[in-house]
Amino acid sequence: MKRVLYCFLVILLAGMFTSCRHNIVYSEFISIPSGEWSIDSLPRFDFAIEDNKASYDIILYVRHTERYPYQNMWLFVQDNRQHSDTIEFYLADDRGRWLGDKHHGFIEMPVLYESNYHFPDTGKYCISVQQGMRDSVLRGVMDIGVEIVKGEK
Numbered sequence: 001m002k003r004v005l006y007c008f009l010v011i012l013l014a015g016m017f018t019s020c021r022h023n024i025v026y027s028e029f030i031s032i033p034s035g036e037w038s039i040d041s042l043p044r045f046d047f048a049i050e051d052n053k054a055s056y057d058i059i060l061y062v063r064h065t066e067r068y069p070y071q072n073m074w075l076f077v078q079d080n081r082q083h084s085d086t087i088e089f090y091l092a093d094d095r096g097r098w099l100g101d102k103h104h105g106f107i108e109m110p111v112l113y114e115s116n117y118h119f120p121d122t123g124k125y126c127i128s129v130q131q132g133m134r135d136s137v138l139r140g141v142m143d144i145g146v147e148i149v150k151g152e153k
Contacts, residue, residue: 071090
């Protein structure tokens with residue numbers, strides 16, 4: 001009986017994961033050379049939106065190692081429509097424990113940048129991300145990612 005229940009749970013979780021993944025319209029990660037993110041480096045993410053009537057969640061990802069020296073991070077986010085934001089988020093709690101998912105020596109932290117966002121037009125878009133910390137070179141950052149997820153209608 002336990003084995004049947006276990007198999008059912010595995011199939012259920014796999015189905016949930018697959019159903020969530022089909023709404024992703026764009027997902028890309030850009031590696032930061034040597035894990036040292038220069039303030040002059042702006043990872044750029046180019047994507048197309050085909051349905052401007054739908055709502056979207058825009059999620060930023062930071063993959064870092066335990067070499068990252070701070071509890072938080074500031075980012076400057078800009079799009080090709082001259083919209084820019086400054087965002088702050090936490091990578092560790094008050095006791096210094098890393099937040100996010102640990103995978104193969106790095107920690108992946110998703111940050112919800114926009115929720116239920118409506119792109120004004122169909123077509124090509126670009127998002128660039130710049131680190132906004134005081135250090136001109138930020139140690140321990142391995143990858144920056146962007147994921148665009150289409151909402152359910």
